[in-house]
Amino acid sequence: MANPNGIGAPVRRREDARFLTGRGTYTDDINRPGQTHAVFVRSPYAHARITGIDATEAMQAPGVVAVLTGADMETDKVGSLPCGWQIHSKDGSPMKEPPHFPIARDRARYVGDAVAVVIAETREQAKDAAELVMVNYEELPAAVTSLKALEGGAPLVHDDVGGNLCFDWHLGDAAAVDAAFSQAAHVAKIDLINQRLIPNAMEPRAALGEYDRATGEHTLTTTSQNPHVIRLLMGAFVLGIPEHKLRVVAPDVGGGFGSKIFHYGEEAVVTWAAKKIGRPVKWTAERSESFLTDAHGRDHVSHAELAMDRDGNFLALRVSTVANMGAYLSTFAPSIPTYLYATLLAGQYKTPAIYAEVKAVFTNTVPVDAYRGAGRPEACYLIERLVEVAAAETGIDKTELRRRNFVPASAMPYQTPVALQYDTGDFAKNLDIALPLVDYDGFAARKAESARRGKLRGIGFATYIEACGIAPSNVAGALGARAGLYESAEVRFHPTGSVTVFTGSHSHGQGHETTFAQLVSERFGVPIENVEIVHGDTSKIPFGMGTYGSRSLAVGGSAIVKAMDKVERKAKKIAAHMLEAAEADIEAKDGRFVVAGTDKALTIGDIALQAYVPHNFPLDELEPGLDEQAFYDPKNFTYPNGCHVCEVEIDPDTGVVQVVSFAAVDDFGRVINPLIVEGQVHGGLVQGIGQALYENCVYDEESGQLITGSYMDYCMPRADDVPSFTVRYHEDQPCTHNPLGVKGCGEAGTIGASAAVMNAVVHALSEYGVTHLDMPATPERVWQAIRRHTPAQAAE
Amino acid sequence: MYAFTYHRPKSVADAVSLLGQFEDPKLLGGGQTLLPTLKQRLARPSDLIDLGQIPELQGIREEAGGLTVGAFTRHAEVAHSDVVKRVIPALASLAEGIGDRQVRNMGTLGGSICNADPSADYPAAVVALKATVRTDRREIAGDDFFTGMFETALEPGEIVTAVHFQKPDKAAYAKFRNPASRYAIVGVFVAVFGSEVRVAVTGAGPSVFRADDMETALSQDFRADALNGASVSAAGLNADIHASADYRAHLVRVMARRAVEACG
Numbered sequence A: 001m002a003n004p005n006g007i008g009a010p011v012r013r014r015e016d017a018r019f020l021t022g023r024g025t026y027t028d029d030i031n032r033p034g035q036t037h038a039v040f041v042r043s044p045y046a047h048a049r050i051t052g053i054d055a056t057e058a059m060q061a062p063g064v065v066a067v068l069t070g071a072d073m074e075t076d077k078v079g080s081l082p083c084g085w086q087i088h089s090k091d092g093s094p095m096k097e098p099p100h101f102p103i104a105r106d107r108a109r110y111v112g113d114a115v116a117v118v119i120a121e122t123r124e125q126a127k128d129a130a131e132l133v134m135v136n137y138e139e140l141p142a143a144v145t146s147l148k149a150l151e152g153g154a155p156l157v158h159d160d161v162g163g164n165l166c167f168d169w170h171l172g173d174a175a176a177v178d179a180a181f182s183q184a185a186h187v188a189k190i191d192l193i194n195q196r197l198i199p200n201a202m203e204p205r206a207a208l209g210e211y212d213r214a215t216g217e218h219t220l221t222t223t224s225q226n227p228h229v230i231r232l233l234m235g236a237f238v239l240g241i242p243e244h245k246l247r248v249v250a251p252d253v254g255g256g257f258g259s260k261i262f263h264y265g266e267e268a269v270v271t272w273a274a275k276k277i278g279r280p281v282k283w284t285a286e287r288s289e290s291f292l293t294d295a296h297g298r299d300h301v302s303h304a305e306l307a308m309d310r311d312g313n314f315l316a317l318r319v320s321t322v323a324n325m326g327a328y329l330s331t332f333a334p335s336i337p338t339y340l341y342a343t344l345l346a347g348q349y350k351t352p353a354i355y356a357e358v359k360a361v362f363t364n365t366v367p368v369d370a371y372r373g374a375g376r377p378e379a380c381y382l383i384e385r386l387v388e389v390a391a392a393e394t395g396i397d398k399t400e401l402r403r404r405n406f407v408p409a410s411a412m413p414y415q416t417p418v419a420l421q422y423d424t425g426d427f428a429k430n431l432d433i434a435l436p437l438v439d440y441d442g443f444a445a446r447k448a449e450s451a452r453r454g455k456l457r458g459i460g461f462a463t464y465i466e467a468c469g470i471a472p473s474n475v476a477g478a479l480g481a482r483a484g485l486y487e488s489a490e491v492r493f494h495p496t497g498s499v500t501v502f503t504g505s506h507s508h509g510q511g512h513e514t515t516f517a518q519l520v521s522e523r524f525g526v527p528i529e530n531v532e533i534v535h536g537d538t539s540k541i542p543f544g545m546g547t548y549g550s551r552s553l554a555v556g557g558s559a560i561v562k563a564m565d566k567v568e569r570k571a572k573k574i575a576a577h578m579l580e581a582a583e584a585d586i587e588a589k590d591g592r593f594v595v596a597g598t599d600k601a602l603t604i605g606d607i608a609l610q611a612y613v614p615h616n617f618p619l620d621e622l623e624p625g626l627d628e629q630a631f632y633d634p635k636n637f638t639y640p641n642g643c644h645v646c647e648v649e650i651d652p653d654t655g656v657v658q659v660v661s662f663a664a665v666d667d668f669g670r671v672i673n674p675l676i677v678e679g680q681v682h683g684g685l686v687q688g689i690g691q692a693l694y695e696n697c698v699y700d701e702e703s704g705q706l707i708t709g710s711y712m713d714y715c716m717p718r719a720d721d722v723p724s725f726t727v728r729y730h731e732d733q734p735c736t737h738n739p740l741g742v743k744g745c746g747e748a749g750t751i752g753a754s755a756a757v758m759n760a761v762v763h764a765l766s767e768y769g770v771t772h773l774d775m776p777a778t779p780e781r782v783w784q785a786i787r788r789h790t791p792a793q794a795a796e
Numbered sequence B: 001m002y003a004f005t006y007h008r009p010k011s012v013a014d015a016v017s018l019l020g021q022f023e024d025p026k027l028l029g030g031g032q033t034l035l036p037t038l039k040q041r042l043a044r045p046s047d048l049i050d051l052g053q054i055p056e057l058q059g060i061r062e063e064a065g066g067l068t069v070g071a072f073t074r075h076a077e078v079a080h081s082d083v084v085k086r087v088i089p090a091l092a093s094l095a096e097g098i099g100d101r102q103v104r105n106m107g108t109l110g111g112s113i114c115n116a117d118p119s120a121d122y123p124a125a126v127v128a129l130k131a132t133v134r135t136d137r138r139e140i141a142g143d144d145f146f147t148g149m150f151e152t153a154l155e156p157g158e159i160v161t162a163v164h165f166q167k168p169d170k171a172a173y174a175k176f177r178n179p180a181s182r183y184a185i186v187g188v189f190v191a192v193f194g195s196e197v198r199v200a201v202t203g204a205g206p207s208v209f210r211a212d213d214m215e216t217a218l219s220q221d222f223r224a225d226a227l228n229g230a231s232v233s234a235a236g237l238n239a240d241i242h243a244s245a246d247y248r249a250h251l252v253r254v255m256a257r258r259a260v261e262a263c264g
């Protein structure tokens, strides 16, 4: 009998009733007796020396409790926000890691850099007083774009980081690549920009600090994707609070997309200030503050070349990228344009030689770090744009060129020239499913029909592979991670047979409360209502690494499985004792424990009860209780992959691009909840389409002011901008190294979509001779491209 | 937001007298521009005088063959009004294209034209439909009302009470919207009154303007192709991250063509 709430069932998200009816508990919903409110005074300049701060008037304003500055934090020996990953340059030198204080001390380095905090009885009072804090700034010239920051004579963001160069890193075999290029029959080239994005989680960041004088315990409630990581970083490196005296809680969190992985200064400030003033301190970002201070994403400028033989076989790939780090190194910033980017440059292709160089640059802009996909969308976009250029130049059909170069399923496991080993994947199969789905053969007829209406039409493909299930700790450690990347779980059966699962993963929109419960329901036959998933509180859950990099099911889910294995082993022992049978004879299936070959059986509920009422246990051999903990460290990354196909129609009169169809065929390994997977894919696709057509973070290149500082100028994709998606997946290439066979699905949509859309846009414009367009393909950019390539209009 | 005192007068006369009593009062329409400005602490009025409870400022009625729309009429009311759809359908469709549903349910005609945002839609209708703006003290011709970017012919403390739009023989509004804000990057309102053709352009310049060349061309030959020779110069047009002046100039022609085609 199939379990209606087991693996593979499209169980509706249990958490949604709470979220959709406004009953979630987010950080800002929590209020404590005696709570005060913090408002930050932020630099209006991209780069300025702070020559003095006068808080006299602010301190006298109504309701003000304290005005604190970087100097106060220095007196209290508050440390710098640490970076969790160390990269070494080509020459072996470690990356430049200038200090990043929660409140700037003598220099502000981006518009929005905190220079003081005002704490008052109410938020409005704190805001009023913040305007009275007199900061003397001596404005300095700013280095705003990565390319300009690298130029000789550019203003230095940090005086001791020459040339603003954080690191100059490389990966791959340069000599092999050079040799292959010298043999090439054809070389395709591309210059492209992967523009900067602002994450825009629905819930703005917030933090609430508390200190209990009686116990000496600090509590930070915060909008985080990984509370234990925050506890470790903030406790050990910034505030010097031992972990047993620091509790970090991330309650309901409304979206992260990576931007809530990092340890932010505001978290340290409220925790520190709560002890200093002896009252709880709450800070909640306003939307404008989110635009200015949430870590941004992407921001790469790249050049790439692909060498091919006469038949279009890829011989080698050479990539050089400049990545903008912003003003300081955010928690995982250095790993994004390196180990999450260059290692993915093989894509789905058997390119034998690859060499990538990455320069990371400091600029007077907010830090840049992981944003949904994190490095992998940048890699996919680069490869897939380049492959389409290669197809256009060689005249080989773009699907055929891809097919010719795919790593065949028979070659799995496959070692790429850029450090990864793919375990499974059947890339040709993804394409085979996609082609009829999008009626590739009928494209010419559809194009003709569009032309009759005066419209241009294009079809674009993107095949992607990503490294998810982050990460094997030994590999991550060898590559510079300063942490392990396992996950934890505890499965606790209660005496009456219900279950609480404590997971180190953190759900901020992903639906873990449903998916994880399905795992337990499947394994032990427990009704899903009797399974509770607990996450997000360091005082409840074992040390866990949190949620990002599509890791929760692959790593966190595997930890749950491992803990369930332990529960099952223990339950077998108890069953053997109760049924007076040998342990080896007990068979466990769907929550029933049967003596092999007999009708003697117990349910997991019977066993749980006995476990807690051990009246006649042989205590030397059998401990009471049914509560097991496990840590799972993956053996490899997982490799979700797929084929995305987008069709667009363009109005040549205005340049408006409309996505008319989008199909995504994905291999996520085994699918636990198809409904949630589809939701994740839809959201990801919209985000990828958003990058391709709408979103663009623009700073003024001279002043460093954020021009797209609100939704009036920063264009988010909306429901009426996207078509109804066609989403398919197949499950016959399960991951080989985790117990569930799962690969992860959280970022896939975002990774494939931007490239597919842009390939379609360029294809539609190819009749004008357009070969490339940078994102976002705004109406004006498209119109200008058409105009540049239309002799009559260009002359006008 | 800074603290202010809130007032809710029941008549225009009361509103006028309140305006005279305070140091730095401000009228509140639908609040779609004013409230964000206050929230960002970019303005600090001492008093807010809400026009929402004044019956004289409400309602849509047919008058002298045209339409009179009260200043406090919400965009959604105009968009859904049977009278508007019958008398000047182009005005209803303009209102339906403003911002998003939330904005249309709050924003008002009076607030829109008094704010005189260069990318607002209504100014194009006011000019193209030979409207008259009525205030607590006088009538102002639509052609004279908009004097510059965020500037109008209103005197300090003057309250717009209604706008009278003339009924054209035919009319249409074509808008190219900003994908982020959904304001007009370019909006062109074309209206035909007998042998007179009016082409009012919003979004493109600092303030709404009439495209003379286009009007001349269309009054001789009311077909989209008649616009082939006519163009709007990019000089002096707005430019921002969404659209350069050149692109706006081009869009004016495209939107004008579309409006003419939509006139049927």
Ligand SMILES: Cc1cc2nc3c(=O)[nH]c(=O)nc-3n(C[C@H](O)[C@H](O)[C@H](O)COP(=O)(O)OP(=O)(O)OC[C@H]3O[C@@H](n4cnc5c(N)ncnc54)[C@H](O)[C@@H]3O)c2cc1C
Binding pocket: B026, B027, B028, B029, B030, B031, B032, B033, B034, B035, B051, B071, B072, B075, B097, B098, B099, B100, B103, B104, B106, B107, B108, B109, B110, B111, B112, B114, B115, B119, B120, B121, B122, B158, B159, B160, B161, B181, B182, B183, B184
């Ligand atoms: C997200 C968003 C999208 C928008 N998109 C569009 C769009 O696509 N097209 C468009 O045209 N507009 C757009 N708007 C503007 C909106 O439709 C309103 O018209 C505009 O914000 C002002 O109208 P209001 O009634 O809200 O006025 P308020 O914001 O209340 O007031 C605006 C100004 O007018 C003054 N005022 C108000 N009423 C009167 C009166 N009767 N007499 C004298 N002075 C008065 C006020 O004192 C204030 O200075 C958008 C707004 C937002 C927030």
